[in-house]
Amino acid sequence: MQYIYAALLIYKSGKEITEDSVKAVLAAAGADVDDARVKALISALDGVDIEEAIAKAAFAAPAAAAPAAA
Amino acid sequence: MQYIYAALLIYKSGKEITEDSVKAVLAAAGADVDDARVKALISALDGVDIEEAIAKAAFAAPAAAAPAAA
């Protein structure tokens, strides 16, 4: 999930998510950086609406709770 | 949430969440770094079982929307 957190962090910082920015953030965090995974992330972001994912997370929070109620 | 994302990224990379590591990650992401908030983050996380805290559903208040959407 590190790649995802890195992307979220860059996104929320209002910067562009690029191979370089993701690698820089991962390196700063001391994470192992796998070029292919960074590329895969960047290429997939074209079709991923991060804002929507964040909104869904807030909305989905209670859903996460549901199984506990079972 | 940048501070949280940064903390989780460091945590997931198996490193220690310290003022320095958080600042380094935020800086790499191009985020504005507020010393006080970094300190607040570190202090809030003290003694917190992160694994448990991320898995436990946050209080579900926004859920109020759920029934309407159902």
Added chain:
Amino acid sequence: MQYIYAALLIYKSGKEITEDSVKAVLAAAGADVDDARVKALISALDGVDIEEAIAKAAFAAPAAAAPAAA
């Protein structure tokens, strides 16, 4: 959560939520007071309608109940 309780207590007492008032309440409760967290609280509360937020909680109550029912 102490910081939040302190803020709500001050709010319901009809006083202004400031760094000083929050610190005074926390100190009276015997809580450790972290300046950075107080600052973070005040800054996050800026522009927030506490009355409205509480009203939403009342509505959301049953959803919040789900995990507790486990």
Added chain:
Amino acid sequence: MQYIYAALLIYKSGKEITEDSVKAVLAAAGADVDDARVKALISALDGVDIEEAIAKAAFAAPAAAAPAAA
């Protein structure tokens, strides 16, 4: 609700909820302090497991109508 907020604040600060501690916190918040309500609070909390009580959903009767409307 100030009395309950005060009680929770003291509880979460790891201190004992007594008439004196509740009064001190309320006074620090600038709240009017009603001796009878403080006494009533202390007496109501006697023997209550606060951790369990805050986690247990309040009887949410009016709000419970929401799902039915879904």
Added chain:
Amino acid sequence: MQYIYAALLIYKSGKEITEDSVKAVLAAAGADVDDARVKALISALDGVDIEEAIAKAAFAAPAAAAPAAA
């Protein structure tokens, strides 16, 4: 409902629910006391697990939450 409230009040006070105790409570509340209904109440409550019935009522609320959380 007065008869039931009276019975619950007596039950929660740790006393025995008898014709006399119910009548005494009703009289103290200024309610009209109907001998036949008191008898009917006592006989209806025979064999009823009041604790369980109360618990069921409390439980219904959180359960209602489940669909909302789904």
Added chain:
Amino acid sequence: MQYIYAALLIYKSGKEITEDSVKAVLAAAGADVDDARVKALISALDGVDIEEAIAKAAFAAPAAAAPAAA
């Protein structure tokens, strides 16, 4: 809950809920009477529309029952 039962019993009997009437009912039921809680009860009930609170709860009841039947 005895205090609430007593208040509801008095209300349903068409009498006024006062410190004295509540104490009388509690005493008749053999309950321990805490002056401070009686005072707090009377003061908290000020402005509360009991009929409406019951009606709301009653409305919610069938909703609450639904999931249990599922």
Added chain:
Amino acid sequence: MAETRGAEAIPQWKMDEVAELKDLVKNYNIFGVVSFESISADQLQKMRRNLRESAVLKVTRNTLNEKALKESDGSVPDMVQYIEGQTALIFTNDNPFKLYKMLAQTKTPAPIKAGAVAPFDITVNKGPTSFPPGPMLSEFQGAGIPTAVEGGKIAIKETKVVCKAGEKVSQKLANALSKLEIFPMEVGLILRAVYEDGTVYLPEVLHVDETEMFNKFVTAAQEAFNLSVNAAIVNKDNIEVLIQKAHTEAVNLGVEAVVFEPEVMDKLIGKANAQATSVAKASKYEL
């Protein structure tokens, strides 16, 4: 100047073609080996035009492709193994994942021909069709599709696998599937491998599921939100929820401990009423 191998002279156009391919390998960041089997020349032209902005598609004889790759630097010659059948080379400055995605988008469904092997279980779904009863009914039945007449039209009675993955499709079934507009085949440019700076990427690596990626973002955002609330790390995004949480905890405590506070009274009354109702019900006492 013609190079000679044995007695046979290699025509100039072939040498030019190889030289051009070698230049492309050198000048573009990445290149891929693609298969374009079952694409008509017409479709191929269309795809080439669509790709023109972002990639160069070169179609030539496999022998020339192989020669160009073998004569290139580094580990480029390793890519020769992916040349087989109708093969083209594609050159771009994008990254391998984007190239894969771009080519995946060129795929279009196509009917399966008689005698072709089903790429997966071919299923017909239960439901109405637009065909009137008549010869079609026996045609469908002959192809093993369970049909009936419903409301004056042919309907499929049940969802059924009519051809298992790996089996050959019969003439009858091919006709029926085509009439039902079930297109089990995909035609397009299929990426076999991509070369970038010494690394060879295969399709299984290049396939990134965007839905899965989106879900990961949701999970990550949720984890962050949970942590922020559970550790009470106050920020703009969670302050309202924290207020709600604190207030709800206070109300919960108020109700559980029966603390007489105005905000709690309606809940206490409701609870008492529900308890009384429940006891009345359990005792079948007529109110």
